[in-house]
Amino acid sequence: MLNLVRDSASHSYREIIIINQNAYSSSDNAAARAAINAVKPEPATVAPAITTHPASVTINSGATALLTTAASGTSPTWQWYIGSAGVTTNPVSGATSASYTTPALAASTSYWVRASNSAGNANSTAALVTVTPPPVVNNFSTWQFARTFPAGQSGPHADPDLDGLANFLEFFHGTDPLVAGTGDPPFRISRDSSGTRLIYQQARDLVGISAIYQSSPNLMNWAMVPVAGLVTTVRDTGATREVTVTMPASSDPAGFYQIKITTP
Numbered sequence: 001m002l003n004l005v006r007d008s009a010s011h012s013y014r015e016i017i018i019i020n021q022n023a024y025s026s027s028d029n030a031a032a033r034a035a036i037n038a039v040k041p042e043p044a045t046v047a048p049a050i051t052t053h054p055a056s057v058t059i060n061s062g063a064t065a066l067l068t069t070a071a072s073g074t075s076p077t078w079q080w081y082i083g084s085a086g087v088t089t090n091p092v093s094g095a096t097s098a099s100y101t102t103p104a105l106a107a108s109t110s111y112w113v114r115a116s117n118s119a120g121n122a123n124s125t126a127a128l129v130t131v132t133p134p135p136v137v138n139n140f141s142t143w144q145f146a147r148t149f150p151a152g153q154s155g156p157h158a159d160p161d162l163d164g165l166a167n168f169l170e171f172f173h174g175t176d177p178l179v180a181g182t183g184d185p186p187f188r189i190s191r192d193s194s195g196t197r198l199i200y201q202q203a204r205d206l207v208g209i210s211a212i213y214q215s216s217p218n219l220m221n222w223a224m225v226p227v228a229g230l231v232t233t234v235r236d237t238g239a240t241r242e243v244t245v246t247m248p249a250s251s252d253p254a255g256f257y258q259i260k261i262t263t264p
């Protein structure tokens, strides 16, 4: 260990100080201290590396998500982006911290962050914030209010388009209560060697509706088709769904079928 030589003209302070800058006592002169500071090497800037990536999360529509990250390296600055990791076209204004709280989201969105300093930068992986959509409520009341009926024609038993389907059935089948039906009837029976099937159109997202199936040999005495024997398939047709109910073999002799739709 070298000590500072204060009175030697043949040594510059600088040479000595570099070797042993910690050896000064309070009695060392100010010039020496200034020299120390002048030659003290700046600590090397270490490039950032992401040590904690933001985690994907699922939230309800209208909620926010807190995304947190961490990085090694020398005092990185942060910038969050929307989109795939490494794509910088959609920076989030003001999102310049290691953690970020999204605004209230109505759609699923990906976020990632870049940590930067003078030595380089590092990208996180993208976190997907999955937004669960709010439940769709399609009950008879919301269905009524979504339409403009002629006066006195909005009730469940009214038939303003005079097509024989009461409003409640128009609601169930997803047909227009103000335009008489065209094309396929919303309910039909198919019978062939493979069995008997009831095929009908049903509105999406029905709430508070249940359907049971009844059979009759004579249109007078109706019996509920046992649920245990039914095979039901649902085909998504866009605005509505097509439901196919295959009858159990035991009910095949029946000549007639009907759907009974009820509200709780």
Ligand SMILES: [Ca+2]
Pocket: 158, 159, 160, 161, 162, 163, 164, 165, 166, 167, 170, 177
């Ligand atoms: Ca009608």
